[in-house]
Amino acid sequence: MKKTRRRYFLALMVAVIGLILTVCTYLATDIYNKDDVAVITDHAIKDTLVEKSTDVYGNKDETRKQILHLKVLSGKHKGEKFTTTNLYYPSQLVTQKYRAGQRIFVNIKHHDPAIQNPKRDWVLVLSLTVTVALMVVVAGRQTIGLVVSMALSWLIFYLVIILDVKLNGSYIILLFSLADIVFSFFSLLIVQGLNRKMLATWLATLLGTFVSFALCYLIMQLTGESEIKYEMGDYATQDPRGIFLAQTLLGILGAVMDEATDIVSSLSELVETKKDLTARQLINSGRTIGQEIMGPLINVLVLIFMSEALPMTIIYLRDNNSLGSTFGFTLSLGATQSVISAIGIVLTVVFATGCSLLFLEEKRRKVRDEN
Known part of the structure; x- marks a missing residue:
């Protein structure tokens, strides 16, 4: 009860500090x-209609004009007032x-x-405040590790991007493969500490990520990468194919590490609590856990992909494009990444369960040593 009250008190303090930072x-x-x-x-604001328009497909839109009176709050024009117009649809x-x-x-x-x-x-600061406050309520002291892990991940990602720009995308696959290894290691290290469970989770994560990526890359090579329209990605300065593969590596890692952590942690507790556990029972337990979480994880990936592609999909369909053309232009890349990540999720059940057998062997070794 005291711990619960302490969590709520800390969450309240985080919320108050965050609101102060938001206002500042x-x-x-x-x-x-x-x-x-x-x-x-x-x-x-004075808002007037400039013109109405209708395209050949019957889509209607308007052009409207706002007359805005501004007061400058910073810079050499501080305190000065201006009048300007804003055209918008x-x-x-x-x-x-x-x-x-509104401030602009x-x-x-x-x-x-x-x-x-x-x-x-300020909206970003407010969002972070709500996120951290909820994390304190749910995770308690572990929130510090989670926040540090997220901050370190952002820092590593920033450094990887800077290095990629300096290399002009020459080694993008190798660079992001190494980034996956570093991301997963430090994320798990900060949250779980350096122990056998963390190492097993890390190994399962790496196996799930790189085996699924290699398998799908092999399939892409055998099929000649047909119907994968790399040019449809929003890429301006580098090889679109390389950036697509780098995105895929990061996407697989996010899904796989979550699943590996759940399975390995659950099986680790099972090994500790059940003294007469056999290897077959451990494997069956891992498969059961995997069956329970595979579906939701894959559905989350699909929903994220759909929500990201929905605006452009609607625009293409409203412009009288066929469903096949719309899929090729807006959905093909995201669907491919989702499928690759889904394969990684399925394979990780096997790898995480296999790595968890190390706990059982360690426990048996300790029993033999004691006897």
């Missing part, structure tokens, strides 16, 4: 170097509608303010 971030104006911060001073696919009192970034040249984008950094 919202009010911050002089910490940005590139653009100035301005606020829309209108209480009611109600669909807001590539344009932005602004609200009264502007670039002022020759006393003409150009709106860049809304000031959203």
